[in-house]
Amino acid sequence: MTEYEITEMLDVKGQNCPMPVVKTKQTIDQLAKGEILKVLATDPGSMSDIAGWAETTDGVELLDQDNGDDVFTHYVRRAE
Known part of the structure; x- marks a missing residue:
């Protein structure tokens, strides 16, 4: 596993679909x-959901x- 320089951490443990994706989008938009x-x-669905x-969102890269x-x-990067 590669080490990344993390800017922000988002904890969505205990939340089910669609909240992990919704919260990820809200947070990445601020970076x-x-x-x-x-x-x-x-x-477990967050693996395929995120x-x-x-994959379908411009400006976002799943590392x-x-x-x-x-x-x-x-690990999600706000694309250049």
Whole structure:
């Protein structure tokens, strides 16, 4: 796993679809270009939900996802 210089961390543990994506979008919109958001979620669906959202959203890049034991970690960059 690559180490990223995290600008902001978002904890959406305990929240289910669509909240992890909604909160991720709200937070990433506040970041400057190039900044990285680390998202912590417990909803297994967040893996595909955040990946799909990032793929179809201009100005957002999904750098990595980590499927942990109980927590799913997502690294999203506000694109240049």
